[in-house]
Amino acid sequence: MSLGMSLGNIILRVDGVVKRFGGITAVNKVSFDVEGGRILGLIGPNGAGKTTLFNCITGVYRPEEGKIIFQGKDITGLQPHVVAKKGIARTWQKVRPFKNMSVLDAVVVGALLRTNSVVQAKKRAVEALKLVGFPEEKYEMLGKDITLMEHKMVDLARAISTEPKLLLLDEVAAGLRPHEMESLANILRKVNKEKGLTMIVVEHVMRFVMNLSERIIVMHEGRKIAEGAPKEVANDPDVIEAYLGTKPL
Amino acid sequence: MAFGEWMSESKKYIIGILVVGAVLAIIPFATSFDQYTILLLATALIYGIFVVAWNIIGGYAGQLDLGAFAYIALGGIVASQLMIVYGITPWIGMFLGAAASAGLAIIIGIPTFRFGIREVWYALLSAALVVIMNNIFHMPQVLGSLDHYLPSVSGWFYLEFPTYENIYWFVTVALMFVMLINLMISHSKVGYYLRAIREDELVAEALGIDVRKYKLVALATYASILGFMGYVYVVLQGTFSYHTFNAPESIGIAIMGIIGGLGSIAGTLVSGFSLKLIGDYLRGSLGATIPGLNLLIYGLLLVIIGIFEPDGFAGIYRKYFHKEKSASKVSKK
Amino acid sequence: MDPILVTNNLIDGVLMGMLYSLVALGLALIFGVMDIINFPHGDYVMIAAYISWLIAMAFWVDPSVTALLTVPLFFLFGVAIYKSVIHPILGAEPLIQIAVTVGLGYVLENIALAIWHAEPKSFPAPWFNFGLNFGGLSISVAKLIAATVSVISLYLTHWLLTKTKFGLAMRATSANRLIAPLMGIDVEKVYSVTFGLGIALTALGASLYMMWAQTNPYLGSSFSLLAWVIVAMGGLGGVVGVIYSGLIVGVLEALGNTFISPSARLAVIYLAFFLVLWFRPRGLFAKR
Numbered sequence: 068m069s070l071g072m073s074l075g076n077i078i079l080r081v082d083g084v085v086k087r088f089g090g091i092t093a094v095n096k097v098s099f100d101v102e103g104g105r106i107l108g109l110i111g112p113n114g115a116g117k118t119t120l121f122n123c124i125t126g127v128y129r130p131e132e133g134k135i136i137f138q139g140k141d142i143t144g145l146q147p148h149v150v151a152k153k154g155i156a157r158t159w160q161k162v163r164p165f166k167n168m169s170v171l172d173a174v175v176v177g178a179l180l181r182t183n184s185v186v187q188a189k190k191r192a193v194e195a196l197k198l199v200g201f202p203e204e205k206y207e208m209l210g211k212d213i214t215l216m217e218h219k220m221v222d223l224a225r226a227i228s229t230e231p232k233l234l235l236l237d238e239v240a241a242g243l244r245p246h247e248m249e250s251l252a253n254i255l256r257k258v259n260k261e262k263g264l265t266m267i268v269v270e271h272v273m274r275f276v277m278n279l280s281e282r283i284i285v286m287h288e289g290r291k292i293a294e295g296a297p298k299e300v301a302n303d304p305d306v307i308e309a310y311l312g313t314k315p316l
Numbered sequence: 317m318a319f320g321e322w323m324s325e326s327k328k329y330i331i332g333i334l335v336v337g338a339v340l341a342i343i344p345f346a347t348s349f350d351q352y353t354i355l356l357l358a359t360a361l362i363y364g365i366f367v368v369a370w371n372i373i374g375g376y377a378g379q380l381d382l383g384a385f386a387y388i389a390l391g392g393i394v395a396s397q398l399m400i401v402y403g404i405t406p407w408i409g410m411f412l413g414a415a416a417s418a419g420l421a422i423i424i425g426i427p428t429f430r431f432g433i434r435e436v437w438y439a440l441l442s443a444a445l446v447v448i449m450n451n452i453f454h455m456p457q458v459l460g461s462l463d464h465y466l467p468s469v470s471g472w473f474y475l476e477f478p479t480y481e482n483i484y485w486f487v488t489v490a491l492m493f494v495m496l497i498n499l500m501i502s503h504s505k506v507g508y509y510l511r512a513i514r515e516d517e518l519v520a521e522a523l524g525i526d527v528r529k530y531k532l533v534a535l536a537t538y539a540s541i542l543g544f545m546g547y548v549y550v551v552l553q554g555t556f557s558y559h560t561f562n563a564p565e566s567i568g569i570a571i572m573g574i575i576g577g578l579g580s581i582a583g584t585l586v587s588g589f590s591l592k593l594i595g596d597y598l599r600g601s602l603g604a605t606i607p608g609l610n611l612l613i614y615g616l617l618l619v620i621i622g623i624f625e626p627d628g629f630a631g632i633y634r635k636y637f638h639k640e641k642s643a644s645k646v647s648k649k
Numbered sequence: 650m651d652p653i654l655v656t657n658n659l660i661d662g663v664l665m666g667m668l669y670s671l672v673a674l675g676l677a678l679i680f681g682v683m684d685i686i687n688f689p690h691g692d693y694v695m696i697a698a699y700i701s702w703l704i705a706m707a708f709w710v711d712p713s714v715t716a717l718l719t720v721p722l723f724f725l726f727g728v729a730i731y732k733s734v735i736h737p738i739l740g741a742e743p744l745i746q747i748a749v750t751v752g753l754g755y756v757l758e759n760i761a762l763a764i765w766h767a768e769p770k771s772f773p774a775p776w777f778n779f780g781l782n783f784g785g786l787s788i789s790v791a792k793l794i795a796a797t798v799s800v801i802s803l804y805l806t807h808w809l810l811t812k813t814k815f816g817l818a819m820r821a822t823s824a825n826r827l828i829a830p831l832m833g834i835d836v837e838k839v840y841s842v843t844f845g846l847g848i849a850l851t852a853l854g855a856s857l858y859m860m861w862a863q864t865n866p867y868l869g870s871s872f873s874l875l876a877w878v879i880v881a882m883g884g885l886g887g888v889v890g891v892i893y894s895g896l897i898v899g900v901l902e903a904l905g906n907t908f909i910s911p912s913a914r915l916a917v918i919y920l921a922f923f924l925v926l927w928f929r930p931r932g933l934f935a936k937r
Binding site for chain 2: 686688712734737741742743744747751753755758759760763766767866871874877881904912913916919922923926927
Binding site for chain 2: 127152183188225229250
């Protein structure tokens with residue numbers, strides 16, 4: 068009943084999601100909404116349950132309780148490839164390149180989700196690579212031969228080429244130098260603006276997200292402890308305690 | 317995908333296949349129809365087919381299949397028995413044999429290709445499958461301990477001939493088809509998806525690829541080619557029995573596939589063809605004093621290739637070729 | 650069906666199950682601690698059985714006694730295999746990793762075939778190959794000894810894993826290969842000892858097995874299948890899971906042998922293997 072109902076501009080609703088591993092509750096009754104076209108930040112110290120929540124949304128884990136509603140439809144517990152087909156793409160915290168495929172072919176794999184023609188897919192892959200600003204002379208390089216920053220761009224293009232409605236970025240800034248972080252943030256802004264693509268940016272480095280998103284959710288020990296504009300969140304006593312208690316900034 | 321699009325992409329490979337086919341087709345004339353040589357070459361060529369087909373599941377999908385002769389023998393025995401018992405032409409029987417083999421393979425693939433199940437379980441189930449089928453067909457209710465022979469008939473209706481050149485040409489044409497199937501897979505969406513799966517299953521799933529479905533497609537294609545060719549294998553052997561479910565030879569097919577180079581059509585063809593010839597030569601010359609020498613050498617080759625050159629013959633060729641190229645560039649300067 | 654025969658076969662199955670557990674434990678250790686797929690585990694049993702037979706013939710002692718030599722010898726053999734073949738492929742893709750160990754097994758099998766040909770070998774004057782009779786039941790003393798030694802060895806391995814410092818290092822490595830070195834664990838040493846230990850256990854199994862049985866080059870493949878089925882059933886639930894699974898496999902084998910036909914015994918186990926993979930892919934006794 069409520070599923071058919073229009074959620075306004077809300078593209079993703081996470082409703083009371085619980086995920087346990089043995090005796091540990093990695094995600095504990097987390098709820099939030101994501102508005103279409105926006106960049107939502109999801110932060111929290113290491114072990115806060117961000118990646119687990121991510122895996123619940125993308126179908127890698129099936130949550131024990133709660134619902135995940137995407138574009139008005141319940142997608143809880145669907146297999147990862149079905150979730151991807153419905154329009155949720157993701158990038159990876161630990162780089163997972165297709166080592167023995169060329170950069171272009173790797174992105175072609177993503178583009179083939181929406182077409183059966185390899186030629187068509189190649190066109191779209193080139194578009195995605197251009198959008199993220201990947202240098203054209205390196206399209207034929209193998210995944211094992213490119214730099215970390217280049218791989219982050221390929222990973223992003225690979226995800227974008229599946230033509231998602233929602234993109235989840237898992238610690239995308241991890242391992243990058245400050246100036247690389249800055250240019251990556253610019254790429255994300257550009258993709259958000261040009262494609263109108265909704266994003267959830269997961270980070271444990273607060274600074275990166277603070278500049279990128281208008282709204283931020285903070286998780287700690289599996290729970291959502293704060294939600295709001297970057298400034299509000301940064302001054303929230305619970306957030307300060309969570310961060311200072313585990314990891315002094 | 318549009319067929320025209322595919323044709324233009326693959327033109328040079330198709331020409332390659334035609335050239336290989338033409339060269340193979342005239343060899344019987346060159347041997348002045350020496351029956352021993354033609355049988356030897358036909359057997360080596362059918363191994364070429366097995367290994368090129370193995371490339372689909374091993375090279376593209378990255379699944380270590382160790383059960384080749386479960387599919388070959390099942391398909392061959394189905395077609396042979398249909399002919400012996402019901403007089404059905406192998407032209408129908410071979411398709412039914414292919415279907416039986418594909419069915420058996422899919423049953424094994426369904427539980428083991430699930431998301432998050434380790435590669436080892438499919439490898440084990442396929443390896444053990446040959447042993448189990450061997451045991452089952454050994455039971456008196458099935459084939460018993462006896463060797464079975466095809467009726468001595470001849471003609472295209474039975475695909476049996478008094479001399480071997482016709483079956484040799486049949487194998488040549490089949491090889492061209494199998495190479496073409498490989499080529500179509502590698503240049504299509506399925507090929508891209510299988511390569512992605514081999515690279516990283518988790519990423520493949522997240523990109524919307526139904527990993528199990530595509531692995532099953534690869535497996536079923538491989539198993540039906542083997543099942544289809546099973547009857548021809550029986551014709552070349554002249555006999556079939558529970559021994560046709562041959563476990564060491566099944567591992568041999570996988571070894572040849574890896575030595576040839578995962579994903580390389582030319583590499584797997586050369587490897588299957590030449591290792592079978594060399595292996596049979598060794599077995600013929602030294603087999604009485606040192607049984608299993610050919611297999612021992614395959615095993616050693618696999619270990620060495622696996623450690624030092626996981627891309628097999630194809631990798632060695634590429635390296636050598638690249639070196640030549642860069643060397644010539646330098647000399648031009 | 651004669652109830653005495655059935656009971657006899659079942660007891661036999663239980664005793665054999667313990668021996669299978671012993672062999673499978675080595676496989677489970679290598680798989681669990683190192684995450685290496687030692688595909689042809691049974692081929693080490695086969696080679697060890699030949700070595701045991703050679704030593705027994707040379708000194709004219711029962712094969713069980715040869716364990717004193719085969720076990721340390723195969724520990725070293727395992728370490729050597731680890732250093733020369735396994736170590737270089739630790740980072741390779743799964744297909745290559747499995748394939749290289751398959752190739753090793755192929756080499757072992759065909760070395761045996763080349764040296765000893767296909768005729769089975771057994772020790773002609775075994776000490777313990779006779780039955781104890783209890784009201785119609787006949788229990789093989791050799792198998793009883795084999796099962797007892799197996800249980801003791803399983804217990805000792807359990808003790809090693811849970812009560813010693815080295816066992817702790819093994820378990821830590823199993824839990825997280827990346828963090829273990831940060832805790833001061835010499836992962837390289839853990840790996841070579843684990844592999845050596847896993848292979849040493851196959852040698853113990855082989856020397857016990859040769860008390861009554863014969864070896865041939867193809868003995869390895871059935872031991873490999875049995876060991877892997879036990880590991881699949883036991884999941885990585887530790888020594889206890891391996892023992893229970895070994896029991897199940899031993900009894901299943903006996904049932905297949907008794908009620909269907911001797912050539913169906915492996916088929917029954919294969920079916921069980923298949924069903925476990927289908928319905929309980931993490932094993933029957935896996936934690937979680």
